[in-house]
Amino acid sequence: MTTLQETPGTQGLRGVERSAIATVRHGLSLTPEIRKGLGGTFALAVLATVGKVIVPIAVQQTMDRGLEGPVPDVAYIRAVVAVCAAAVLLTAFCGYLMNVRLYKATESSLATLRVRGFRHVHDLSVLTQNSERRGALVSRVTGDVDQISAFMQWGGLMIIVALGQLLVASVLMFVYSWQLGLLVWFCFLPLMAAMPRFQRWLSAAYTRVRERTGDMLSAVGESVVGAAVIRAYGAETRTSERLDTAIEANKTAQARTQKIVATVFPLTEIVAAVAVAGVVLLGVRLGVDGDISEGRLVAFLFLITLFISPLQIATEVLNEAQNAIAGWRRILGVLDTPPDVADPGEDGVDLPRGPISVSFQEVGFTYPGGPAVLSDVSVDIPPRSRIAVVGETGSGKTTFAKLLTRLMDPVSGRVTVDGEDLRRVRFSSLRERIVMVPQDGFLFDGTLADNIRFGRPPATDEEIRLALTELGLTDWLEGLPAGLDTPVGQRGESLSAGERQLVALARAYLADPDLLLLDEATSAVDPATEVRLARALEGVTRGRTAVSIAHRLSTAEAADEVLVFDRGRIVQRGPHAELVARPGVYADLHASWVSAARS
Amino acid sequence: MASKVTSAVMRKGLRVLGVAIRAEKAVFTAAVLASSVYGAMTVASAWALGWATENVVLPAFRQGEVGTGTLVAGVLLIVGTALLKALGVAGRRFFAGVMQYRMQARSRRDVTRQYLRLPLAWHHRHPTGQLLSNASADAEAAWAPLAPLPMAVGVVVMLVTAAVALVLTDLPLALVGFLVFPAIALLNLVYQRRLSPLATRAQQLRAEVSEIAHESFDGALVVKTLGREDAETARFRARAERLRDANIAVGRVRGLFDPMLEALPTLGVLAVLLVGAARLEGGAITAGTLVQVAYLFTLLAFPIRALGWVLAELPRAVVGYERVQEVLSATGSMEYGTAVLAGDAPARLEVRGLGYAYGDVPVLSGVDFEVEPGRTTALVGPTGSGKSTLVQTFVRLVDPAEGAVLVDGTDLREAARGAVSDVVALVPQQTFLFDDTVRGNITLGLPVDDQEVWAALRLAQAEGFVSALPAGLDTKVGERGTTLSGGQRQRLALARALVRRPRLLVLDDATSSVDPQVEAKILYGLRDAAATSAASTVVVVAYRMATIALADEVVYLEHGRVVDRGPHDELLARCAGYRNLVTAYEREEAEREALGADEETGGEAAGRPGGDLGADEISTDEEISA
CATH class of the missing domain: 1.20.1560.10 (ABC transporter type 1, transmembrane domain)
Structure with a gap:
């Protein structure tokens, strides 16, 4: 969200x-x-x-x-x-x-x-x-x-x-x-002059058809994609009426277009016949005169x-x-459209391998025409540290993540990685070293292995298996009907939302980044699996820098440092134990988490 | 795929045309009549020209004079036939269009009605993309040959008329015609036979290119964050280049046959001149006749290709028609009984010996429990344990394969159409919003006033953000409307259920995207409401403790079976799997606190059966409520 x-x-x-x-x-x-x-x-x-x-x-x-x-x-x-x-x-x-x-x-x-x-x-x-x-x-x-x-x-x-x-x-x-030539042109000229007008009519009619077709397709789409809701709420009649209206409107628009075509098209035949008759009449006279x-x-x-x-x-x-x-x-x-977040290419630098340090220096961000979503954010993330980012929806957490991975550039201030301005780092190096796992784990149509390998194409099945083992997901893999060859379906829809997140995580892990950024990456898996995964991640991110946008308590507790966002600013920072003891945004957030978890 | 114009495809294609003709007799008759006028007048216009040449032009040149009467007659003939021909063309085009569009609309109505009638299980067996194209592209392809069909019929009239006219005029010239026109028709046939598999292939590749672009752009964030732009571009390029090659292959065939089809009638006219000259020499025909025949050949050259257009469309039409028919002939629509589920009080739910399987994979078996009126029951279980499938049976999205779901003692399968949705409301895991206003999305056509809509929004903690929307209840949401966050969408979906004042409310992890604080407000609100007027029985699927804690009773599922049921505290005490699942966070936290010095501790949760994702099935319940 x-x-x-x-x-x-x-x-x-x-x-x-x-x-x-x-x-x-x-x-x-x-x-x-x-x-x-x-x-x-x-x-x-x-x-x-x-x-x-x-x-x-x-x-x-x-x-x-x-x-x-x-x-x-x-x-x-x-x-x-x-x-x-x-x-x-x-x-x-x-x-x-x-x-x-x-x-x-x-x-x-x-x-x-x-x-x-x-x-x-x-x-x-x-x-x-x-x-x-x-x-x-x-x-x-x-x-x-x-x-x-x-x-x-x-x-x-x-x-x-x-x-x-x-x-x-x-x-x-x-x-x-030349006389007959003029005559023929004289006959056809009015028609030629009228053509642009006909074309305008027709073009307007076609536009209408396209719009109506678009409406119809979206109505059909709703009836298919929303099939469950329509049934659950007994909305069949209403949906059917909406569909009929859209289909009928489309048909009417098509028929209207056809009327224009059917009127304009034969006009030429009539004009041609008039020209023929004119040529015969005038030609005969000219012929008599021997012209x-x-x-x-x-x-x-x-x-x-x-x-x-x-x-x-x-x-x-x-x-x-x-x-x-x-x-x-x-x-x-x-x-x-210029890519407003551009690869520096030849002029850029590559990051050396090894744990990454990040520094935000008075960073501010504003969406075009919108209010500031991040202001005056300054923070140093030392190499090998584990950072948790917390805050309510809209507090700027995700914007922070997007700036850190250079999905966007700050409007003011700068973000540096290993002392290098992020804007100067070549994409090839940046995307290899810093990987984000978004909340919605999008998968491509193909097998499980194909999708995990997306993180590092040369990886063998063995390496993929190893990655899953290291993440503690062996049991899950074994439970799948065809193991690594299990097809995930379009957009991964054959897997549950939780399973998709597991694949997305494995994919990012296989890419072997030096900084792993998790954006609520396990929010849809069941608690027991999530705990197991969190434990495994702690192990595998050791020696790397890890930033997690947290949606639950334990992530924050496990972090070396917690960054608390509120209305676009970092309002508190420090280890969990310290923050929770002080009254403030974090303590409130903590209280609501505790009540949600235990009630 | 039938892409060639084989005789089997021809036969099927003609049957498809027959269906349309029977369905739209009047329009088809009008189109064919108009087209026949067009056909006959095309021949007549050549004859008129020949007559004018013979009786007006030649006498004028040879005798130096011509009668006014003859002159007027010639002009009237030429203009008259042209007017009739133009009327024929207009009628033919208009009625052909109307027929085609009517049939398309008819198929679309039938197909979408069928979509609404068929059970959800059928929907799950068919990919969304396929269902969309059944109603759009397939319905269009099925009736595409109707556009050139009347013209083709008119051309037949034209050819017969021309043949008769030719035979009556001069036999040797007629023979030239009898050679040339069948040759054009034959060449056309060969053309379409060679072209249509290539065109089908190009069409297929075009769809594939589009699919790759769609998928790649949908996953743009993943592509970007993993820096895979080059690989994706290479994947797209490979397919785009295959499409290019396929299009060039189409172009080669077109490039070869189009000029041949143009040249053949021209050669025919030249043959007419050659033969005609000899006939003139013998005095068998006049110069006017020669002009008439030559002109006729010029006029016939183009329309004769309409026969080829119909043929070209037939294979695609057959495929489209068969796909549409497959939807229309699908069986297994929901059967309804006559029982009414009357009453205002909270409903009683009983699940009796319920079993369900996706194909061979059992998802639920022997599920038994009941929820007393006004009580709240939580369904808890690991991912993939069958919870979502189970709750879908409560609103008859799927019918159990074994056992039954009873509401107030009535088997849902015996309830009348619409009765179940009047009583039970399900809020699914994934929210679907229609391309409609906030109001429309909540009422879905239910006659309720705005006050009730606002009340439902208030209960769903959605009042605040909806009133802040640019047009309040009238704000368009859905794909083309205002962008809402996942949590906001879930709250609208909840309001959609609440506004119906259901006697049984089923929440399938329906507040997963809502902030915990807001979720708590919603749940307390529901509990308070339950104590007052808007009382209902509640079944809730949940992971979060806060949600579970609201329930009077918990039903714990594993691998599609009820492992245990009872109050939360009791289950916690006696059911290891349940304890393991719901206390995972707590235990972790406790361990973490205890950890401090002891680094070796860990892995306790990992080995437990409750920690298993239970993924012995894929493609099952979690996404189906989408």
Whole structure:
């Protein structure tokens, strides 16, 4: 209970404000793979697009040259067909090459982006990590990246193809007849002008669908995760109603979106037909005056079809482009956020091995926008000492622990380890030497051995067994159905809360740190086991520095020194025997513990 | 997993489509009618163009004039067919969407209803993630082919119409069509067959990448404190690179087939020109006819791919549908009797010969005890001794495999639906809050006024922090709401039970995250309340002495059996295991005091059976109340 409460969510990800183009440019600059050979890919795309006008040209050539005389010039038509067929195959091949290059480039670069984003999330401080919902962080390296790739492989490509198609068709149109070309553009322009508006409608509708889907998923999630509570309290009807409402709202939002799509999409067909009719009407007049040949006129009718698909998919593509840019912004938002607790890296120092001394010098800490949670804390922890930290919820114990392990940096003052400012110590050295066991022992899906080995990957099964023996947990291990190979389930949920804490402790112990920090690390195990564990810990931490955030009496009693926190300050310190004899915060705390233990 | 378009999958897929068609007859009919209009009008528009070429364009060029009537007729034909076609497209898209969304919503309703109906034991056998995807992704996948289905039907209409039109126009040109269009269809089939296993694999890997990210970010604190960022990044990278390769493999197939599918109809048009020229030479057709056929080929090239889209979705749909059906066909829903558990007085609880097992692992056996009305009983035992499972039988979260739980003499299995939760309230070990306001979380729809809610909060020692919340009772809590500490959440859960004025209150280590001082206040409050109006019988699972001390009687469990029962003092005197467990801290302290000089002392507690974690079972009771 000491972990989340102290963390107001004000230390979020800080994206830099950028325009759409700057976002894309910056995004691309982070993934050089995509730019390699982009010119070649683009050239191939243009060549592939040229394939679209082969039919109109073939028709025009056939009609104007092959069929102009009283008898069809079959030989000429054959030649035209042969040349065109070769061109079709060539452009198809270009299309193939272009696709493969595009997929390779985009997928490689996005994989890089994904991994960079993932790594950066881990590099961010605990404060920043906790300010975001886990699911939101996950989607930045999954769904958001997928949106970018979907756009680059379909929408982005379609923009190139569609623009190319419109361009090539228009050029040919104006070559055949500028009057008819103008006419066609005149027909399509209003529709093109209206596209951004349609896209806005559609985008708003999609946003609504996403929100409704989110609501629905969270309602479904509640009905599954809260299954026990729902049954225990007979809340089935209410839950069912909430679910139905959410499902129905989602359906309605989807149907509304579909209505927009179904209205906008066929408009292009009508406009195209009007253009065709216009071309026939005007073309016939021009033809009578001898300004255009019949083949060219007919070719026009084919060229108009090239206008249809770009416009039909325009709203979708614009929408995808918007999503991709939003996705890019979100992942850049992660990468742009500086890790406010940064690894000094090359400039840093490594701690020498051996017992660790810690010194807090006038340390103060304030969460962004919050009140001070720690002020003027000065304390020296000599090597090999055993320290207990006590105090009520919200007194600053956990903040103290987070500063000591450099999960956060102090706002004022400094923390030194072996005389070295903690901020100068390389993470690789720091994380090896100082290990914290948090209250909630998170486990990864895998076996017991996998999870304990997480503390020191090269450890053998024998070493793991030895560690458990030293912690006095042999009986427990033997009681497990598959011993070290027992699967712990997702998030360790196949084990009880107490057992998870045992694994977390073993994991930290195996890491063999010089300073072990226990944050109420055994609060959920039964008293007999806890006592046994405390005893074992006393043995194994001998020769190391140990700091325990205590939730019960005996931990404090066993410590060399007790630090008593109250409202962000150390109000008392000294051995248990001394403190308990004096009236004060500790004596009160002690009294309540005693009454809880014995009553 | 069915990822290939085999004939078995086809058959199953068609059956799934049949289910949807039968369920949404009217919408499907509307969609198919609209799509048929679209199909027929597509062919008609080519014919209109051919007619205009033949009767308007060519005469104008060749004779230099054209009748106004013919001109108007040509324009009307072109625009008219296009209007009808557009209407067809609009109708097809709209109704297809409605059908798909209706079916999805229907599946989701059915699945979630089933979730609420099925017993908790069923829930425990299925991972949360799976149940979530049954209701979301699977329900969506099952009905995904409904979106392109009406178009596919329209395309069939289109093809038949085109075939007839072609045959009527000119047989040799029709033959070109009969070669080209089946070739496109065949190529499509090959395409989807090659693509769908690759696409399935990519989808699978995408889920795996997401799972790793989820797990890794959930465990971010552990990763950080043990400095394992590099190892985690390597783990993520390995999977991300497999996803990349899978996506590139998909891209290769797409990259190969998409241009081929574009090229084939173009080659078809060229073939039409070639054959058509020969036919023109012989005078069998006119130039208008040639234009018409060529145009028709251009128009048909794209829609024909809709057949492939339906096929492509079928394997996924079959898997999704089967997963949904698996939930819907699950049996073992709770049976209810008709007995009512009337009365206002504290209830009497009787546990008779109760036994329970998770699979083959027995968790509880032969548990017998009773709690008299108004009395408080503590259930005590080591971690994993079956306490949480036992208390779950009191509210029928699980039914005992043997024996029975009786409240006021009525077997809970004979109680009417809803009767048990009216009488008994369980506060579980792990708190679950709904994405709702504080008020909503406490009432859960129970018609109580705010005064009663505040009274319950007061008793749960939650009044102070709730009134300090930004919007008091209206503050949103839950995942997307205000962050509460573990102890605050537990107190809300307690208030949720208390506001119901249960006649039997069951606390499963329900104040473990609350500060001892606050816990003491809660427990004294409960005892005082018991002496007055809000009287209830209480069963409490506890480790803390303060909690145990409140009980009139203690039932001590080990390995799922009642080892002893009686008042705390008596048990302390005669039951070694109990003594060992509850006095562990005290003894330790005493030893510590005695220790001083004698360093060798120790290990007494370690050897005792009561000190055993009793972990002969995993995945059992402790987490199930989550």
